[in-house]
Amino acid sequence: MATHTAPHVIIIGGGFGGLAAAKALRGAPVRVTLVDRANHHLFQPLLYQVATAALSPADIAAPIRSVLRNQQNTTVLLGEVIGIDLANRAVILAPDPEAGETANDRLAYDFLILAPGAITAYFGHDAWIQDAPGLKNLDDAIEIRRRVFLAFEAAEREQDSATRQQLLTFVVVGGGPTGVELAGALAEIAYEALTREFRSFNPDDATIHLLDAGPRILPTFPEHLSRTAAKHLETLGVKVRTKAAVTGITRDTIHFGDERIDAATVIWAAGVTASPLGRSLGVQLEKGGRVPVERDLTLAAHPEVFVIGDLAALKDQRGNFLPGLAPVATQQGETAAVNILRAMRGEPMAAFRYRDRGNIATIGRNRAVAVIYGIKTSGFIAWAIWVFIHILTLIGYRNRFAVMAQWTYAYLTHRRPARLIRAEKI
Amino acid sequence: MATHTAPHVIIIGGGFGGLAAAKALRGAPVRVTLVDRANHHLFQPLLYQVATAALSPADIAAPIRSVLRNQQNTTVLLGEVIGIDLANRAVILAPDPEAGETANDRLAYDFLILAPGAITAYFGHDAWIQDAPGLKNLDDAIEIRRRVFLAFEAAEREQDSATRQQLLTFVVVGGGPTGVELAGALAEIAYEALTREFRSFNPDDATIHLLDAGPRILPTFPEHLSRTAAKHLETLGVKVRTKAAVTGITRDTIHFGDERIDAATVIWAAGVTASPLGRSLGVQLEKGGRVPVERDLTLAAHPEVFVIGDLAALKDQRGNFLPGLAPVATQQGETAAVNILRAMRGEPMAAFRYRDRGNIATIGRNRAVAVIYGIKTSGFIAWAIWVFIHILTLIGYRNRFAVMAQWTYAYLTHRRPARLIRAEKI
Numbered sequence: 001m002a003t004h005t006a007p008h009v010i011i012i013g014g015g016f017g018g019l020a021a022a023k024a025l026r027g028a029p030v031r032v033t034l035v036d037r038a039n040h041h042l043f044q045p046l047l048y049q050v051a052t053a054a055l056s057p058a059d060i061a062a063p064i065r066s067v068l069r070n071q072q073n074t075t076v077l078l079g080e081v082i083g084i085d086l087a088n089r090a091v092i093l094a095p096d097p098e099a100g101e102t103a104n105d106r107l108a109y110d111f112l113i114l115a116p117g118a119i120t121a122y123f124g125h126d127a128w129i130q131d132a133p134g135l136k137n138l139d140d141a142i143e144i145r146r147r148v149f150l151a152f153e154a155a156e157r158e159q160d161s162a163t164r165q166q167l168l169t170f171v172v173v174g175g176g177p178t179g180v181e182l183a184g185a186l187a188e189i190a191y192e193a194l195t196r197e198f199r200s201f202n203p204d205d206a207t208i209h210l211l212d213a214g215p216r217i218l219p220t221f222p223e224h225l226s227r228t229a230a231k232h233l234e235t236l237g238v239k240v241r242t243k244a245a246v247t248g249i250t251r252d253t254i255h256f257g258d259e260r261i262d263a264a265t266v267i268w269a270a271g272v273t274a275s276p277l278g279r280s281l282g283v284q285l286e287k288g289g290r291v292p293v294e295r296d297l298t299l300a301a302h303p304e305v306f307v308i309g310d311l312a313a314l315k316d317q318r319g320n321f322l323p324g325l326a327p328v329a330t331q332q333g334e335t336a337a338v339n340i341l342r343a344m345r346g347e348p349m350a351a352f353r354y355r356d357r358g359n360i361a362t363i364g365r366n367r368a369v370a371v372i373y374g375i376k377t378s379g380f381i382a383w384a385i386w387v388f389i390h391i392l393t394l395i396g397y398r399n400r401f402a403v404m405a406q407w408t409y410a411y412l413t414h415r416r417p418a419r420l421i422r423a424e425k426i
Numbered sequence: 427m428a429t430h431t432a433p434h435v436i437i438i439g440g441g442f443g444g445l446a447a448a449k450a451l452r453g454a455p456v457r458v459t460l461v462d463r464a465n466h467h468l469f470q471p472l473l474y475q476v477a478t479a480a481l482s483p484a485d486i487a488a489p490i491r492s493v494l495r496n497q498q499n500t501t502v503l504l505g506e507v508i509g510i511d512l513a514n515r516a517v518i519l520a521p522d523p524e525a526g527e528t529a530n531d532r533l534a535y536d537f538l539i540l541a542p543g544a545i546t547a548y549f550g551h552d553a554w555i556q557d558a559p560g561l562k563n564l565d566d567a568i569e570i571r572r573r574v575f576l577a578f579e580a581a582e583r584e585q586d587s588a589t590r591q592q593l594l595t596f597v598v599v600g601g602g603p604t605g606v607e608l609a610g611a612l613a614e615i616a617y618e619a620l621t622r623e624f625r626s627f628n629p630d631d632a633t634i635h636l637l638d639a640g641p642r643i644l645p646t647f648p649e650h651l652s653r654t655a656a657k658h659l660e661t662l663g664v665k666v667r668t669k670a671a672v673t674g675i676t677r678d679t680i681h682f683g684d685e686r687i688d689a690a691t692v693i694w695a696a697g698v699t700a701s702p703l704g705r706s707l708g709v710q711l712e713k714g715g716r717v718p719v720e721r722d723l724t725l726a727a728h729p730e731v732f733v734i735g736d737l738a739a740l741k742d743q744r745g746n747f748l749p750g751l752a753p754v755a756t757q758q759g760e761t762a763a764v765n766i767l768r769a770m771r772g773e774p775m776a777a778f779r780y781r782d783r784g785n786i787a788t789i790g791r792n793r794a795v796a797v798i799y800g801i802k803t804s805g806f807i808a809w810a811i812w813v814f815i816h817i818l819t820l821i822g823y824r825n826r827f828a829v830m831a832q833w834t835y836a837y838l839t840h841r842r843p844a845r846l847i848r849a850e851k852i
Contacts, residue, residue: 039579039847056482058844065623066845075625078579078847096580104583138846153465153504154522156491157530197491199501398835398843405831409824417824418484419492420564421465421504 006031006073007110009340010091012081012277014041014064016326017115017309019395020333022074028341032074033107035091039063039078042138043394045326046403048178050141051267052185053149053416057138059403062396083280084112086302111304111340114277114291115333118310118324121273121288128249132268135178144267148186149421151265152206156198162262168206169263171254173246174270175210175217177361180229182267183210184364187236192414208238209263211256213245213270218361218369220323225369228378232363246270272324274311286313287321296349297336303343308332314352322354326393331355362386365411432457432499433536435766436517438507438703440467440490442752443541443735445821446759448500454767458500459533461517465489465504468564469820471752472829474604476567477693478611479575479842483564485829488822509706510538512728537730537766540703540717541759544736544750547699547714554675558694561604570693574612575847577691578632582624594632595689597680599672600696601636601643603787606655608693609636610790613662618840634664635689637682639671639696644787644795646749651795654804658789672696698750700737712739712747722775723762729769734758740778748780752819757781788812791837 014036040061065076120134155167190206248255274289290313309329358372368382440462466487491502506520546560581593616632674681700715716739735755765775784798794808
């Protein structure tokens with residue numbers, strides 16, 4: 001059992017990486033403190049389902065302290081990390097604005113695991129954030145949900161037909177898995193869920209565009225699966241445009257190449273960058289703001305500091321940077337925990353080796369494309385595998401049950417149960 | 427089937443009264459427009475369960491246009507009514523701030539049903555709203571949920587024991603059904619749901635106070651049921667204080683009589699007042715901002731305008747004002763619809779008569795007090811009746827199913843599934 005003289009491990013971030021590290025330290029002779037600015041672990045792969053009203057926020061969020069409550073050596077703190085004092089081995093938390101700086105705001109560590117994740121990136125166009133929100137956390141998802149359903153509401157009240165058409169035009173920028181999933185879900189909202197609900201227009205009049213700057217959507221998948229995914233999307237009614245690099249976004253128009261689309265709702269799914277916390281480490285960052293790490297996941301010259309998940313820049317055996325995916329973060333969290341215990345025993349640390357089980361993206365309520373253990377598949381079977389994997393990896397029995405029940409309901413009725421708009425921004 | 431020459435009925439508000447009126451006009455030879463500033467009907471009796479993380483917001487909210495989608499003569503509009511032009515029979519909507527005033531903002535009616543509900547009242551102490559939020563809509567519920575769980579989070583990080591105790595002290599002001607339900611749920615959160623989750627304190631150290639200015643809680647119930655309810659609350663760990671009229675509320679202290687309690691979280695359940703829309707009618711208002719109505723629910727000298735629900739001031743056979751309860755609003759909505767159809771046929775309107783089926787308040791997860799068709803009961807049986815009635819009257823199959831599933835889970839595990847705090851105000 002851990003005592004107060006046991007080494008103190010601080011984990012920053014309760015995402016897939018941080019939570020896996022904390023769980024791997026259960027019962028170990030260390031004190032663990034996990035700090036996150038939210039009180040919940042977020043199951044990010046299903047965030048697009050909250051943004052499109054298929055699930056409620058609480059369905060994909062598990063309180064971190066609840067997940068770790070039976071782990072006696074672990075303390076969970078809600079707090080925002082604003083700096084890391086590598087020389088003195090301390091983490092600095094943002095003070096309570098009402099209390100000012102207090103002794104509560106500085107935490108000393110013996111080992112540190114940095115797993116703060118990534119944020120939406122606009123690649124030098126930060127002004128676009130206003131008119132094209134990204135999708136990285138629950139606030140983003142609720143804001144997108146609000147904009148999508150508010151556009152339909154405004155269209156019902158609108159008497160000018162050009163303005164109405166603009167309100168019924170939706171653009172998703174970025175053809176990665178999130179963009180593909182969002183566009184597919186938007187098509188289902190317009191063409192299935194909202195049928196018969198409006199009197200001044202037909203939801204079939206809505207248009208959903210998916211734009212990507214590259215030559216094909218889902219570029220991390222084999223080429224023929226990209227084509228299959230595009231075909232599936234078009235069957236759902238999505239207009240897929242590749243080689244469409246966005247040059248401007250305003251409140252009601254999006255420009256790409258020589259073209260423009262008048263659209264009241266634009267969603268940005270075109271990229272992420274690592275947490276700005278990486279900048280406080282004083283090292284040269286890699287592409288996407290990622291922190292270069294040793295093969296054992298430690299920071300150069302700091303064997304007590306581990307960087308994992310979306311913040312870590314590490315190449316695989318073939319020299320490609322590992323992608324920002326949940327399985328990478330989870331496996332790195334486990335390796336970081338193992339390496340801390342090895343270091344405590346004076347053993348050499350292990351090199352991280354990513355076990356790539358595959359890649360999957362879903363398109364609407366019946367189809368997906370997948371590469372699983374090297375086997376490529378698409379259509380209904382890929383979709384069933386997607387459902388199975390996501391239910392299986394959801395944290396917490398209640399969440400699994402709640403999500404399964406709502407998916408069954410939605411599958412049978414084509415409805416979107418969580419269509420909430422509130423007057424204020426929620 | 428309704429045509430464009432059919433009389434136009436505007437209903438303001440999609441609560442119990444407005445929705446009942448709209449449903450009662452299904453298939454009638456009228457055009458119906460229901461306007462609400464939210465896109466959802468809210469099942470207010472369960473709002474305290476969202477505030478205490480037992481249910482998700484979407485579980486007690488049904489999109490109004492979805493509820494009425496098969497009612498071809500009915501249009502649903504999302505919009506805020508800012509005025510009523512009685513002389514010209516028109517409703518004025520708040521303009522889209524970006525578009526400015528347009529033709530979309532003025533709706534002419536032949537009949538008007540006013541059902542805008544009530545808001546929280548501080549009886550001349552509006553400054554208290556900041557430190558003691560009320561509970562009338564989903565934003566309120568989410569704000570209370572945020573404050574409650576944030577207090578526990580801050581207590582875990584706090585190293586000063588007096589400050590920590592203040593963070594763990596909760597005060598509910600107002601001993602009506604909402605206050606009693608909130609206090610009971612807070613006790614269950616502290617003493618059951620959060621067990622084993624904190625390391626720097628024991629959730630048993632939390633204190634929950636229920637204050638009421640009057641001589642007993644639940645004053646609309648028979649006296650012995652008030653005593654039973656107080657006893658149930660004390661069994662759960664709630665400190666019940668009657669004759670405790672609040673004289674001041676600041677960020678971390680509440681004053682009543684000569685006493686004070688240091689509490690970081692205060693919730694206001696001590697009163698409501700009718701919607702300010704009543705003031706735009708140019709009539710002398712009754713107590714609580716209510717609009718006096720004729721026995722047929724119309725406004726004096728305006729047989730085409732009906733006022734129902736929390737906004738209507740109408741006395742029962744014994745000369746008491748009808749309470750602001752869902753069954754009153756529902757029955758009034760039905761009567762208003764019937765009276766419109768009678769007026770169209772040239773028949774005299776019917777007088778409203780409230781069929782009082784009873785009154786029920788729940789205390790924690792096993793007990794309630796109830797008067798049903800004159801029969802007084804308390805304890806587990808009353809609680810089972812409460813569950814049955816609330817499931818039965820929830821709008822929408824999905825909501826019923828979702829709430830039932832979550833209650834079953836929560837009942838078996840004592841957990842609170844919807845414990846979401848986000849960095850920003852949600």
